[in-house]
Amino acid sequence: MWSVRSVLLGIALVLGGCRREELPAPGRVGRRADASARDALVGESAACDVPLSRPTSAIGNALVANDDGSLVAAVDADADAVVIVTRRAGALAVLRRIPVGARPVQVLFAANALWVVERGEGALSAYDVATGRRLCHRSIARDPVSLARSVDGRSIFVAATSPPSLVGVDARSGASRFDAAVPPSPRGLWVAPSGDRVIVSHLAGPTLSAVDLHGDTAAPRSLSPPPFERHRRYSGGESNASFVFRPSPSQAWGIVYEPASGRLLVPLMANNHRVDVRDTFVGSIANGYGGGSRGGDSLDQQMRFTVGVFDPATERWERLVSSDAPNEPEDAHPGAYDLRGTVGSAWSNTDGLLVLAQGNDTVAVVRPGRPPRWEARASVRQRSTLHAPDALLVMPDGEVLVHSLVDHAIEYGPQSARARLVFGEERLDPQVARGRRLFLMASSRIALDRLNCNACHPDGGDDGLEWDLLDRHLRTPALVGRARVVDGGPGARAALVAAIRVELRRLRGTGLPDDDIAALAAYLDRGSSAR
DSSP states (O other), X not given: OOOHHHHHXXXXXXXXXXXXXXXXOSOOTTOOTHHHHHHHHOOSOSSOOOOOOOSOOEEOBSEEEOTTSSEEEEEEGXXXXXXXXXXXXXXXXXXXXXXXXXXXXXXXXXXXXEEXXXXXXXXXXXXXXXXXXXXXXXXXXXXXXXXXXXXXXXXXXXXXXXXXXXXXXXXXXXXXXEEEEOSSSEEEEEEXXXXXXXXXXXXXXXXXXXXXEETTEEEEEEOOOOOOOOEEEEOOTTTOOEEEEEEEEEOOOOOEEETTXXXXXXXXXXXXXXXXXXXXXXXXXXXXXXXXXXXXXXXXXXXXXXXXXXXXXXXXXXXXXXXOOOOOOTTSOTTTTOOOOOOEEXXXXXXXXXXXXXXXXXXXXXXXXETTEEEEEEEEEEEEOSSSOOEEEEOTTSXXXXXXXXXXXXXXXXXXXXXXXXXXXXXXXXXXXXXXHHHHOOOTTTBTTOOOHHHHSGGGSOOSXXXXXXXXXXXXXXXXXXXXXXXXXXXXXXXXXXXXXXXXXXXXXXXXXXXXXXXXXXXXXXXXXXX
């Protein structure tokens, strides 16, 4: 039997109110056996000599291709490995596996080498593609999450979350050039062709920020927020009370460059928050991180997919593009295919903006008119793909590849005959693996509005917002490492299970079986963004 204190602390874990727990320092705790194979190749790199890529900018991802598209690299984070895949005559085949540091999350080709962000070690490493030999290894920061390369190929940029920062690294030697503080939850990166600026997207707080580069110095600065307008709704009935809403952006996972217009497309969620309780407008929400916004009547009404069109030349938002209702089967639950958890995006010269809706296991084609004339509303067409897709890659010939860590697979091939290449096997404890799938899956069993946990806790963190639920203003808590706050004794897991039950009732889902609740608790207990 667990203590009352354990249950109450567990409920606070999910509903908010606990302080964010610091992430563990980078290290090699819990490494898999594969890591020993990597260490046998080379020791810690004292000096680096990484071949430079030809002049072209590039963005890291969990799935990337080399310059001519003949090789693809796929992250297998559960196995601490990167899988090198050949692409010939429309078919994919595994060529080799390269053991790397703990929890690789993004990779980037550089000539015959491969840069890897090793999130579990707080490091950036480079490996020879042909032999797997480690060419460079540098400690970067706690929790590095993404990377990009400058146009001249001489600089690598890494975004990290704890503390939020953008780190510049010399692409030849691996030497650190700068470490610039940025707003919370950095994720997507875009490097200006001039090489003097990096634009960063954020999962919480400001949608975009910028870092100006001058040699080995960097100057971070803010950018204007997306120009959402307030609007008024009426409740109907005898009182017909009115409420004023102002959308607040969150979850800008990435930045997509549209070459024809030179614009940046930023997929994000617009969270419709009430800022007035009656007819008279009494004040605006704060624009700061977690600034205290208010929720509306329904989570489904509060959250909607939006694409921001940003001109990097003037650093102004030109338009916010809403989406029409996506295609869905006639017997589907309303909103079953809403675009939520849009963790990946890319530009296709054939189709337009491609977006991964992770919670719904779909790839969406968003067509917001023809550049540079973007329309106010976009048509959306979706198709099913792998479970919990997390990365998207458009090849030079237009073929679309999709990566899923949950399925340990790549989906590829023409639209009429999609195939999959399985590049790894499940290495997590079965209960933890089930919990991860539930965390990423949108379901009416979890929430009436078919939310998934990742919709409000992106990457196990938080959306930086405060919600008006159960007559309380509740700040979304970060879940990473929070299970350890609960109790630490024998009752900790039971308290976490109790907290999940409370949360499911609050979200008005139809409910999960006991085994599924236990699986979610096991996954959260491990740390939702950790293995």
